[in-house]
Amino acid sequence: MKNRLRVLRAERGWSQAELGGRLGVSRQAVNAIETGKHDPSLPLAFKLARLFGMGIEEIFEDGEGGESWRV
């Protein structure tokens, strides 16, 4: 699943460890999500959405041809 996590994190000047700490997960977990190796659980996706003040669909793209944040 594609996502905008790296961009959103960079906009705030956070490292992966910084974001991981704020989410309660490891730096490796943030990296795995950013690179698409791991699709986060729904609770973690909600945590991310709340942390960035966005909707889940604004951070993640399901790749099924639905409404996309990509231009």
Next chain:
Amino acid sequence: MAKVGRAGVSEPAGSGEALERKRRRRKVAIMALVFVLAFPAGFLVGFTEAEDLLVMEDRWPPALALGLSLAYLGLVVGGAIALSRQVDEVERTIKYKAASAAASAYVIVYPVWFLWWKGGFVAEPMHVALYIGFLAVFLLASLFYRFR
């Protein structure tokens, strides 16, 4: 809705990194504690039974066997519970996949070994070898899923 981590968006920069460091230190401390507590048990076995450790017919003193099994259960179960509170969903998923790979290897290897033994081609299946094989596959699969 799920709560944000302990350091929310309004927390100052660096607070998340501090929490992440703390979480990592707790995990390392638990693993170190399990190792330190397990070392005397391993030393005791090595000291008293090293010469016939893998001789299946040899019997150990009942008190030693009972004590070791209790120590093993306490450390494995206690360590697993303590660690499970520190690992995140990515690491947990890696462990699930690795355990699945190890179980698959066991399901494939044991029946074939058993049938070959029945056919007189190989020695009787050794449960110690199967156990070590399970752990080896689990470890290799964990490394694969972590670093792929």
